[in-house]
Amino acid sequence: MEFIDNRHVNISNVDPSGVLGFRGTPDVILRMEMERSISLFQMMGDEGLVPSPEEERKRRNAIDKLKQIVKEWVKTVAYRRALPERFLRFASGTILTYGSYGLGVHNPESDIDALCVGPCFATIAEDFFIVLHNMLASRPEVSDIHCVKGAKVPLMRFKFDGISIDLPYARLRVISIPEDVDVFNPFFLKNIDDTSRKSLSGVRANRRILQLVPNVEIFQAVLRCIKLWAKKRGVYGNLLGFFGGVHLAVLSAFICQRHPTASLSALIFIFFKTFALWPWPTPVVLQDGDAWPFIPAYKVSWMPIQLPCSPYGFCHSNIVRSTFLKIKTEFRRGHMLTKDMLRPDFDWNILFEPFPYPRIYGKFVKIFLSASDKDELGDWVGYVKSRFRCLIIKLEELLGFCDPNPTEYVDVDALESNAVFYWGLPPARTDMIDIGHVEEEFLKNTNIVYQGPTGKMKLSVVQADELPQKAHFAGERRSVKPCWRIARSNQRIVPAYYKYHPICVDRYLTTNASPEYPSAGG
Ligand SMILES: Nc1ncnc2c1ncn2[C@@H]1O[C@H](COP(=O)(O)OP(=O)(O)OP(=O)(O)O)[C@@H](O)[C@H]1O
Ligand SMILES: [Mg+2]
Numbered sequence: 455m456e457f458i459d460n461r462h463v464n465i466s467n468v469d470p471s472g473v474l475g476f477r478g479t480p481d482v483i484l485r486m487e488m489e490r491s492i493s494l495f496q497m498m499g500d501e502g503l504v505p506s507p508e509e510e511r512k513r514r515n516a517i518d519k520l521k522q523i524v525k526e527w528v529k530t531v532a533y534r535r536a537l538p539e540r541f542l543r544f545a546s547g548t549i550l551t552y553g554s555y556g557l558g559v560h561n562p563e564s565d566i567d568a569l570c571v572g573p574c575f576a577t578i579a580e581d582f583f584i585v586l587h588n589m590l591a592s593r594p595e596v597s598d599i600h601c602v603k604g605a606k607v608p609l610m611r612f613k614f615d616g617i618s619i620d621l622p623y624a625r626l627r628v629i630s631i632p633e634d635v636d637v638f639n640p641f642f643l644k645n646i647d648d649t650s651r652k653s654l655s656g657v658r659a660n661r662r663i664l665q666l667v668p669n670v671e672i673f674q675a676v677l678r679c680i681k682l683w684a685k686k687r688g689v690y691g692n693l694l695g696f697f698g699g700v701h702l703a704v705l706s707a708f709i710c711q712r713h714p715t716a717s718l719s720a721l722i723f724i725f726f727k728t729f730a731l732w733p734w735p736t737p738v739v740l741q742d743g744d745a746w747p748f749i750p751a752y753k754v755s756w757m758p759i760q761l762p763c764s765p766y767g768f769c770h771s772n773i774v775r776s777t778f779l780k781i782k783t784e785f786r787r788g789h790m791l792t793k794d795m796l797r798p799d800f801d802w803n804i805l806f807e808p809f810p811y812p813r814i815y816g817k818f819v820k821i822f823l824s825a826s827d828k829d830e831l832g833d834w835v836g837y838v839k840s841r842f843r844c845l846i847i848k849l850e851e852l853l854g855f856c857d858p859n860p861t862e863y864v865d866v867d868a869l870e871s872n873a874v875f876y877w878g879l880p881p882a883r884t885d886m887i888d889i890g891h892v893e894e895e896f897l898k899n900t901n902i903v904y905q906g907p908t909g910k911m912k913l914s915v916v917q918a919d920e921l922p923q924k925a926h927f928a929g930e931r932r933s934v935k936p937c938w939r940i941a942r943s944n945q946r947i948v949p950a951y952y953k954y955h956p957i958c959v960d961r962y963l964t965t966n967a968s969p970e971y972p973s974a975g976g
């Protein structure tokens with residue numbers, strides 16, 4: 455814990471308004487602040503947030519093997535395309551990791567976001583989605599492989615040695631891709647196609663964040679804590695109108711950038727203070743020497759967060775009025791709790807306490823999704839989740855507010871495989887809601903074309919005491935993180951969409967952004 459010692463900011467100095475509930479000499483404050491940082495690190499360990507060395511080895515090994523496969527694939531393609539001998543020798547491709555793995559904040563459940571970077575002669579349609587797909591599919595380590603072609607960032611999704619991998623593709627205008635290719639070098643970015651540019655933007659954004667933060671380790675610790683907080687408090691999940699990983703990464707980096715010498719505990723306090731008082735929709739923008747002017751923030755999201763790489767768009771967001779209010783409330787709660795962190799009885803566990811839905815809301819809309827087996831259910835749940843934003847907006851329209859709890863429950867008494875969501879409703883007017891009509895409208899308005907054999911959906915309004923006791927976080931449900939498979943609608947082949955993206959805005963892959971939230975970002 456050495457680095458905590460020498461990067462202290464006295465918490466009362468970063469809180470000049472003096473609202474901290476503790477007085478003491480600077481020495482005592484420093485010591486207590488350090489203790490708070492240490493106990494937070496310990497808590498993260500207890501929560502199992504940091505993968506074990508064995509798990510890390512497994513991931514490293516999977517990436518190495520993937521790199522090897524990509525290299526072989528490039529040679530195969532070069533050969534098939536009858537490239538001259540001198541080119542054949544040099545032709546190469548590589549894998550670049552990004553997302554939570556690239557930032558070093560993954561947990562044992564996280565997937566690996568890995569970008570396949572290939573040379574100019576390897577096409578996405580044929581060479582990536584057919585040749586590489588077949589090479590991967592024939593490997594014993596690979597299972598559950600899906601091609602996701604219709605998304606803004608097309609990708610293959612599969613498991614490698616049991617680890618979920620998202621593999622988009624970027625094709626550069628060169629024959630040979632250096633292993634450590636510089637994704638900021640204009641030479642490599644020249645004349646690349648739109649899909650490749652979008653695919654690369656995830657890697658570029660992540661690398662930029664790591665370049666911009668003054669201390670990577672402390673940034674990683676802050677982000678891990680904030681992600682845990684967001685999951686526990688029900689404000690993590692882009693599809694449900696909350697934050698995704700990239701949003702929290704930029705917010706955490708923003709704090710770390712401005713307080714380069716602060717300790718972990720001080721940064722957590724500053725994080726909540728800053729965003730509890732933030733004048734939204736003023737965008738959160740990392741200090742970056744190259745930054746370009748951006749489009750007016752109010753057109754982008756309730757909480758605009760700019761991506762730190764050209765063309766400096768905004769992270770896509772599904773935040774609606776209700777989720778905006780919930781996030782703001784949670785920021786304020788975080789601030790109220792952490793400003794007292796130097797008090798002797800301060801306990802981190804309170805900050806990370808799961809959001810007490812049954813205590814806060816009397817009634818819930820229950821969304822019951824079922825299918826005949828687990829695979830079908832995975833596809834079905836993914837499909838419906840991709841349209842959740844429409845349902846949130848509908849309920850908001852009728853009731854003024856709705857809290858879409860991202861937690862997925864399972865009804866163990868039901869005969870079919872199922873997933874159940876319970877969204878908190880405000881007390882007033884709840885009795886007047888015709889939930890059957892909402893269900894009908896949801897199906898109709900979202901133009902559901904999914905015709906999987908067994909997917910069913912039932913909406914009902916239930917009392918708080920009907921909520922199950924046990925649940926698991928949706929974000930941890932990696933085993934059923936499917937793609938929506940090709941389905942037939944009126945004899946018309948409907949393209950395979952990424953499970954999250956057919957209509958609603960999700961991540962940066964969306965193909966059909968809502969007019970209120972134009973696609974501005976990467
Ligand atoms: N809404 C978005 N806007 C812009 N870029 C995004 C968005 N969502 C995802 N990305 C890019 O894709 C990467 C991977 O996204 P993902 O949602 O898997 O985040 P993550 O940080 O890996 O979180 P998790 O641990 O939940 O997987 C992000 O790091 C970011 O570069
Ligand atoms: Mg990820």
Ligand SMILES: [Mg+2]
Binds near residue numbers: 565566567620
């Ligand atoms: Mg991913």
